[in-house]
Amino acid sequence: MMAQEPPKEIQIRVHSRRGGNTIHPVDAETPPPLPSPATANQSPVVYREVKHFKKWFTWLIPSFVVANVVMFFITMYVNDCPKNSVSCVAGFLGRFSFQPFKENPLLGPSSSTLQKMGALDVNKVVHRHQGWLLITCMWLHGGVFHLLANMLSLLVIGLRLEQEFGFVRIGLLYLISGFGGSLMSALFIQDNISVGASGALFGLLGAMLSELITNWTIYANKVAALLTLVFIIVINLAVGILPHVDNFAHIGGFLSGFFLGFVFLIRPQFGWLSQRYAPPGYFSTSTTPKFKIYQCILWVISLILLIVGFTVGLVMLLRGVDANDHCSWCHYLSCVPTSMWSCKTHPVSCLSDQIGDQLTLTCSSGKNRTYTLVNATTSQIQGLCTQLCR
Structure with a gap:
């Protein structure tokens, strides 16, 4: 009794090549011109792009x-x-x-x-x-x-x-x-x-x-x-x-x-x-x-x-x-307070008092300091306030 040849399997192999991947069956026999169900498993090797697994160009x-x-x-x-x-x-x-x-x-x-x-x-x-x-x-x-x-x-x-x-x-x-x-x-x-x-x-x-x-x-x-x-x-x-x-x-x-x-x-x-x-x-x-x-x-x-x-x-x-x-x-x-740091992050604010070239800033915490600065701009005052109060 002759052993029946097992049907050929189609396997997908995904190749990671830039510009697209290919799949191909393992079987490489040449089929008849018009395939039939009996010979469907004897298809030639084909190369087709698998879009689901291709490697995209990263930009x-x-x-x-x-x-x-x-x-x-x-x-x-x-x-x-x-x-x-x-x-x-x-x-x-x-x-x-x-x-x-x-x-x-x-x-x-x-x-x-x-x-x-x-x-x-x-x-x-x-x-x-x-x-x-x-x-x-x-x-x-x-x-x-x-x-x-x-x-x-x-x-x-x-x-x-x-x-x-x-x-x-x-x-x-x-x-x-x-x-x-x-x-x-x-x-x-x-x-x-x-x-x-x-x-x-x-x-x-x-x-x-x-x-x-x-x-x-x-x-x-x-x-x-x-x-x-x-x-x-x-x-x-x-x-x-x-x-x-x-x-x-x-x-x-x-x-x-x-x-x-x-x-x-x-x-x-x-x-x-x-x-x-x-x-x-x-x-x-x-x-x-x-x-x-x-x-x-x-x-x-x-x-x-x-x-x-x-x-x-x-x-x-x-x-x-x-x-x-x-x-x-x-x-x-977002923050767990410890003995090494505090989680208080309230924005700093200061009162400013400009007399001549003397600018006095007072933090909301009570800390104050006087700077020698002529015609201080808002940005300069805010920057000095941040440095003083932190």
């Missing part, structure tokens, strides 16, 4: 980095420290020199300059209807150290995601996550301005976590990858409990990105791909759905939570609600 994330750097240079040009402050750091840089360390230890501009450039100021959003500040603050940074930390992180995280999923999905994820971080920051921190791309960056981290969960079956070393990613996220969020770090923006961005990842970064099953990209004449005995049931459930739940969350948050913000009034312990998520 958007580098563009975001360039945009942030350019905005920082513009901000420093507008700041013009020699003209608006009594003293500057790195004075040889001219109008690009930095505010004094006591005023801005990050090597950057003054708070008033950041406000002019579009920093998040809750009072302006609520009372002057300047909602665009929730977006513009994402492109500003408090100083050189702040800018370098965020841009290096953006390159490390963002390039990989854009290469895997393309500029459209990652661009939307970045912008919406940044908006979510700004929204949560505005609800909980209403006494200070806020700037930085940290909310958007944490959104990318959150999306990496949800992408691992929703595409769980296609990964090798799942547990190791999950534990590594969770460890990185926990460490970054833990840094946010230090003073002068807006951890609410981090948390808001992370949650937004986490749910967006289930919506934007879902991948189809390999079984569905093998059917879709099988060579002509190949017939499958079973039909595989494009997505698993759990992927669809997570997609629906995440989309609902995103819509509800953003809607409720915006309504609360525009009504001037302070979220701390409804959550007495939430402030610990």
